[in-house]
Amino acid sequence: MLVRIFTFCFFLIGIHAHVNAKPNCQSITMSAHPNYPPFHWRSGNTLTGASIELSEHIFSELGVKAHVVYMGPWKRVLKSAKDSKVDFIPALKKTLERKTYLDFTKESFAANPVAVFTRKGEIVQLNGLWQLSRINGSINAGDRHGELIDTFLKRQPNIQRIHGIAQNFQMLSMKRVDYVITGLMSAQNYLRSNRLENKFDVVLQLDNYEVHNAFTQHFSKKCPQVVKQFNLRLNELKQQDKITPVLKHYQQVWLSLSDKNQHSPP
Structure with missing residues (x-):
């Protein structure tokens, strides 16, 4: 079971006056x-x-x-x-x-940058999302990444919406899809914690998110x-x-x- 951490933030945040909030x-x-x-x-x-x-x-x-x-x-x-x-x-x-x-x-x-992940060494660095149009990809079901990316994904017939980041990378590893679009930080944490970071590449990073x-x-x-x-x-x-x-x-x-x-x- 994961353990909650409370102590780290106390020294960062000073005590301010309370809002005179309504009872409800x-x-x-x-x-x-x-x-x-x-x-x-x-x-x-x-x-x-x-x-x-x-x-x-x-x-x-x-x-x-x-x-x-x-x-x-x-x-x-x-x-x-x-x-x-x-x-x-x-x-x-x-x-x-x-x-x-x-x-x-x-x-x-x-x-919270968004990234396109592929299998190690299979795709060179991309210049834009448009280069993904003819290959198969996946995204975590329910995720949204801003209007530009969401609009692109809606127009692609070859996008799967898969529940869970682990399942998305499993599909990528099994060659069921060619790329995964997801949040960079959360994906990197998942890959590092499972010692999978050397199996995948970031071929496109979108920073203005x-x-x-x-x-x-x-x-x-x-x-x-x-x-x-x-x-x-x-x-x-x-x-x-x-x-x-x-x-x-x-x-x-x-x-x-x-x-x-x-x-x-x-």
């Missing part, structure tokens, strides 16, 4: 993708990771109690947000469809002051460059836990 705004329910390290991942019946810890501490500063819940697969998390069963989702891609039920923070949480935090529109309308103050505090942390160290820390946490799990006795 003094708690918030948060969930996220269950397998997206170092941003967040499942740990038993809850979630941990850089976005979880930082969001919890910001809410704590604002006098808002954050309840972190594991909701299951990513599609279920998004459905729960649509149904207002979840109030807040940290570190996800901003898309037009998600904007119909989520209010994204003005300030992005972090950069970010993840944002998002409140459900129901919560935003009910508690606009909390949303406003969260945005301000997030902006302060970015200006002080205090988010990157937390991401690096949780990357090491994830790799250490994965290595420990691999070497634990059966």
